[in-house]
Amino acid sequence: MDNWLTRETLLIQVRNRYDEKSWAEFDEYYRSFIKMIITRMGVTHHDAEDLTQQVLLSAWKALPDFDYDTNKGRFRGWLCQVTGNATKNFFDKRKREVKRHEKATSDRSLDYIKTYNQADIEQIATEEWEVYISNLAWKNIETELADKVREAFLLLTQGKDPADIALELDIERNTIYVYKKRVTKLLYNEINRLDRELG
Incomplete structure (x- = not known):
């Protein structure tokens, strides 16, 4: 972690989809944070793994066009929005699947699904970021x-x-x-x- 890239340098480099080293670093820094948000929103462990991968793929596709400008807000705000949208889409798709199989009234497997607005997601992301960054900081200094x-x-x-x-x-x-x-x-x-x- 000591010789990591700064956020700005990393974001510039990951815009090149063929820069495998930068993408590996991006994945290392942000994967667990993304998963924390998804899990907090109520997605089960197995689905959270798949959905985290989907969010990273969405970021991979979108970052080449991402305009890094600190005056427009924090990068994690953008990442939170991508994560929140993917999770809401996941919930919507799951609900449609259940309705298609006419299980909506008897199937309790969707009891964990809640409705989140953007403010809810941002609050979750803020709280999970504090936990994530504290754990990462401890990992960096404990040795x-x-x-x-x-x-x-x-x-x-x-x-x-x-x-x-x-x-x-x-x-x-x-x-x-x-x-x-x-x-x-x-x-x-x-x-x-x-x-x-x-x-």
């Missing part, structure tokens, strides 16, 4: 941390008492708060960096 620093921070996030953590790790209680402050700052900076570069 830079000393073992005890990492363990102390993780134990704190699990709600363990600092006194118990101090005993478990054989460190001073005040040291735990120093570790927490250090890791929180690193995490905050990395989240902001990722949000600028990928958002």
Whole structure:
């Protein structure tokens, strides 16, 4: 992750459909985020895998004509719209299939389907983005941390008492708060960096 492309450079490069390296990087950064939105909208795991692939294919087709302009909004807003539209189309298609088989009144397999407007989808995407970017930030910084620093921070996030953590790790209680402050700052900076570069 250290030598990744910036968002702008990546988006310019993926407009070339034959740049496999850039597409692999695009897939790595955005696939799980897309799937998080789709799953949150109520699509089952198996269908979410297929639908995520469809969204990535739609993006692959649309990005060569995508006009990257930060003044017009964030890239993830566009990606959210593509994802939301694909998911709504999936739900519409599934409903039509059920009606065609005259199961609409008795088949409960579609109980999970809800109606989402664009504001709902944007809210879901915003919440899932925060989770996604936080997890990615932690993944990026955790290998830079000393073992005890990492363990102390993780134990704190699990709600363990600092006194118990101090005993478990054989460190001073005040040291735990120093570790927490250090890791929180690193995490905050990395989240902001990722949000600028990928958002």
